[in-house]
Amino acid sequence: MTNSPKQILSHFWGFKDFIFPQETVIKAVLEKQDVIALLPTGAGKSICFQIPALAFDGICLVISPLIALMQDQVENLSKKNIKASCIPNGASQDEIITLFDNLKFGGYKFLYLSPERLQSRFIQEKIKELTVNLIAIDEAHCISEWGHDFRPSYRNIKILKDIHPTVNYIALTATANKKVIEDIVTNLSLTTPNIFKKSFFKKNLAYQLFKVEDKLGRLIQIFTKTRNPAIVYVNSRKKTIEISNFLNNNGFKSGFYHGGLTGTEKQIAYDNWITESTPIIVATNAFGMGIDKDNIKLVIHYNLPSSIENYVQECGRAGRNNKKAFAALLYNNEDLSLLKNQLESTSPSIREIKEILKNLYQHFRIPFGELPLERYDFNFLAFCKKYNLSTFKVDTTLKILNNNGVLEINQNYNQKSTLQFSVSSKQVLRYSAYNNNIANFISTVLRTYGGLFEKETTINEYVIAKKASTTSNQVIAQLKKLHDDQLLVYKGTTSNALLTFLTPREDDKTVNRCSKEIKKFIEQKRKKTNEFIHFVENDTICRSIQILNYFDENSTKQCGICDVCLKEKKKNTNKLSENILQIIMQRGSLSSSEIRTLLHANEKDILIHLRYLLAEQKISINNQNKYQLN
Incomplete structure (x- = not known):
């Protein structure tokens, strides 16, 4: 050394x-x-x-x-x-x-x-x-x-x-x-x-969960109070764009980040946030790796994460400079139901996994017993459409098969293309009149997706191809031409996924070999989600204590700054006011020091409550400078 x-x-x-x-x-x-x-x-x-x-x-x-x-x-x-x-x-x-x-x-x-x-x-x-x-x-x-x-x-x-x-x-x-x-x-x-x-306890981080119906309104309230660097976590790429636009329209500088952006777009979004030209970033959980910013004041979960581990990891990006920071989670009953339903809709059964794997073999025409050496171009959406499969379940199945060494696939397969017209509808009509060969195609695109003149919209070239009775490649070529003619801005996915099979085709036997592990994986996923739902609904135990106990730290010390602790403080505060009124009623007029002695309470707290009761005109001060009931 x-x-x-x-x-x-x-x-x-x-x-x-x-x-x-x-x-x-x-x-x-x-x-x-x-x-x-x-x-x-x-x-x-x-x-x-x-x-x-x-x-x-x-x-x-x-x-x-x-x-x-x-x-x-x-x-x-x-x-x-x-x-x-x-x-x-x-x-x-x-x-x-x-x-x-x-x-x-x-x-x-x-x-x-x-x-x-x-x-x-x-x-x-x-x-x-x-x-x-x-x-x-x-x-x-x-x-x-x-x-x-x-x-x-x-x-x-x-x-x-x-x-x-x-x-x-x-x-x-x-x-x-x-x-x-x-x-x-x-x-x-x-x-x-x-x-x-190292203990998971963070004395400077306040976990605060808010049950609200108007989440956008609450975002405005939060960002009106603080202009410090923040992350807003959402559960879809579309929401990153929509909520960022909403914040910008309301005077808050923000950018967005998700897994479907190009490397350059991700870098620009990250750099703008790091330099605080856009201090708020709205992101999916794709944003988090390699973040090196210690003055994040606020992490907001606009949607519910799927486990306590994910929640703690994402919240932990706030307050790394040891100054007071907040982790705010916004939820309502609909969010809790959605998380439960999402778990069921994205969890394939062993039978469904076998069927999807068999469809993959058929899709690439792989004979039984063969282990192909080549890498295949894989169009995720076209595959789901061809076999009428749930995109959620195929997505989960691909991850399961990848994790169990059945195949290897890169992570770009679910990336979506976007489109937005950059000229007026009149100019589009004029262009169509002079270009008859592409007029029907433009009409099909406009009928398929709304809002293309107002905002960047996620599109599926395969769906357009079906409606226009053509191929995906021809759709891409025509969109690129319209992009080059400056009629619209088309951001196509960079490429199909690359898929490699790692084991010979044996259909059911392939899945049977790892079915025990797959079942455990799905059971654990369900257990983690249910534990997080319980954490959200449990508003009687300090959030920090719940988190610490989850990670086997047997703590009973309340943090004093989470939503549960603050609610308890407020309850105690109201109780102190009632006790002051009660004792004045019993003893007659009293000075603040007499009240403190009789109640065995903190002098500062008593003075605050006396001021509050004076403002409410429930008590007054007599000529002996003592407090009495009105």
Whole structure:
């Protein structure tokens, strides 16, 4: 080891000191111990493995569940002149060989891998050739069926024990209870791991849940009071645009962010928010990875998240500078019913999963027993339409099949195109009159979607193709022509998804092999949703206490700033006023010090209530400067 952890921290990150408990975690990793670090969002988990990796020769293998998260970390390290790489989705064997040659001879320090990639014998053989100094498991809760995002492929990570038996592990997560930690230890075969756990209690963060019917009106009230940086989480891409437009129209500067934006659009939205030219960002849960902004004052959940883990993780982006911050959740009875119904409508049965997989094989004409080597272009919406399938259930099924190593698919398959006319309806009619060959097509588009002159609208090229009796490719070509002629602005999806089958076609047998894991995954998803609904409806126990107990921190200390605690304070406040009136009625006129002595209450609180009762004209002050009933 050539440099101390603090020297590395200062050189690459520009910080003088670590955040608790980073330094003790790093010390244990440097001593070659296996480590589990359970640190809340914003506690700087990445530094806990990045600094030890930089302290020694060789490469750190980082297992991470999301391509976007890996790319984000690789980019952040590159900005610090630290060489890091990840295997892109759909990379060919030749590209992977070149990448590993670079890793061996190019001074690289980090290789980010998905757990699915690790299942490849070819990748395993290439990893054997590397000098590995540390194995880091990010989002380690995914290894447990009790975790909120269980991925069976995480169970196969322990293959690295056979490849590099002497290398130590660090498993990191922001959300894990006792059962999940036990599963991490067992499934990674960790040797007496050193477990570091930072409390989930955040004394500066007020969890406040508001039961409201007019959510937009409440947004206006909230943002009228505070102009600090904020995130508004919603549950659809369409809502990010609609609510951002609503806020802008009401004088609040905001931008929007969702998974369907291009890389450039995401960067612009992020930069505008970071620099606070638009201090409010309305986003889906795609916004969150790699956020490094410590002065977020407010996180608002406009829609209900699906688990306590997701809720806590997203709320945890507020108040990282340790100043007072708020996590506001807006809900009503309809939201609770919708969340329950959504769970049922998006959870496929084993029979439905088998049917969707069989449809995939038929769609790509794969014979029984075959394992195709090619990658397929996959149009998600066209596939759902062709087999008359629920997009929600197909989406969930693809994730389940991906997580269980049946296939590999990139995450762009549900991306939507958008369209907006940039000229008036009169100009469109004039254009149609001079271009008869495309006039019927323009008419079909206008009949299919409303509001195309007023706002950017999500469209489906496949639906337009069906109505216009043509193909999706011809629709795209005609929309591009209208875009080039400056009649409209068309933002097409960048590409179809790339789908690769990882196992031979065996239809039902393929699903039967992992049906037990699939059932557990769906049961856990249901359990997590029901636990969150209970959290929302339980307005008798302090929100912080509920959250801490959920994560096995047995706390009875009330936070004093959540909606439940504030309601209790208000109740006690009204009671104190009643007690003051009662004692004056019994004893006659009294001074404030006499009232304090008789009630055994705080002098400041009593003075506040006396002023309140004077304003209400329930009491008055006599010529002896004592309080009496009116």
